[in-house]
Amino acid sequence: MSKPKFAMYWAASCGGCEIAVLNIHEKILDVDANFDVVFWPVAMDAKYKDVEAMEDGSITLCLFNGGMRNDENEHIAKLMRKKSKILVAFGSCACEGCIPGLGNFSTVDQLIDTAFTTLTTDNPQNLRPQTSYAAPEGELHIPTLNPMLKTLDQVVDVDYYMPGCPPESHQITAVVELVIAALQGKAELPPKGATIGAGLSTVCDECTRKRNVKLIKEFGRIQMIHADPELCLLEQGIPCNGLATRSGCDARCPSVGAQCIGCYGPAEGVVDYGARLIAAFASVIDSDKPEEIDRILDGLVDPAGQFYRFNLAGSLLRGGKSAHQSNDS
């Protein structure tokens, strides 16, 4: 009997998700024992035409990471959807846009200008990438950037979401074991649309720091504050996103003294991650005077970046006005 087929693809992402999968150590042998890896560009040679030639629905499990930054990403997303039984939005980029999604604060022209003209770039001829070029051998094409980065589920139907930047290895192991058990008829898969490999609560719930009453007179950046190692970071004025972030990482950052930046995405039931954090942060400010509130808020140097670092493309507004306007034209 042939083994069920496994695929993994990266769209607009950094490759950290692939590392996280390899980081499950000897469990990767279980993946190999139970699955036939048919397509995984980062780990093995494969051509798009090989995937196109496969029967629809013939891939049992596809872990898809990365956002939809260009038309190639979207093309492969649609292809993998067609060929896969279970399509998992794997990692923060596919689920909610992640760091590449921050590009949605700018237009494509601004992004390209930054990449090709700023101080760190040596570009004396002031070149810009062209999406097509007539070479003597024929017309050459490179992918065209989308006006805005989209999440995977803004382009295709997604079966499961697995958050994290990247997903924690023990969570990947648990998911792999579950899928294998389900294939053997020993377990049931969660309902479609569920978030897998993560908790239902918040990072605060897993955090072991001591909590008292949060009354904040001043926000500060973590490097400017000599933080108490046992006390809740937010209580000390360090903007920690744990309150709205999904659990599942065992509160790794706060437990070593760094604030939660929200890579596990919105907690269960949260519609707009940033909006939830705005509600939470505003609630703990200890002032009723508009001028003083403004002074305290000045301590949050980049509120939109603080609240939407991972979630901008997946948020209600999806990006800034300039990117939306270029999306119209």
Add this chain to the structure above:
Amino acid sequence: MTDTPETKSFDKAQDRPFEPVIIGFTCNWCSYRAADMAGTARMKYAPNVRLTRLMCSGRLDPTFVFKAFAGGADAVLVSGCHPGDCHYVNQNYKAMRRYHLMKRVLVQMGIEPGRLKLLWASASEGAIFAREINEFVEQVRALGPLNWNANGSQIADHVLLSVVNGQPSEAEVKA
């Protein structure tokens, strides 16, 4: 001001003169009563604001505001009891802090600060409520349409149509 495609008072995306759509949130105890008062006293004010009653301005989840903008609203009004008058002791201060923080985030998103307004109105301030809404509508009209191209533009169409078709707004129904 003329309503031609070249002016801000023309909604190019909808191809018709621009009528601002404003989603308003009022608290049960003061500002909704102020709107009620304006209605009972037959004060006329611009029909562009659709009011949603919350028990308290402190109930205002910033998600509501973002959803309104994403759904096509041109502006959002948040109103509650005057500072010190909150039915729930101090929750309107919470609304005030959220308003200040939301405004900073919206500006970073490219949404003009003039599209979000905080208004304190007591139950007896119907006239003030009506006047402030008229001023706010003109302020938003001057800013022009927001036309947020995000999920759910059907919400905008639905509310816009009621303006264009001249259907009575909540304010007029009361009057």
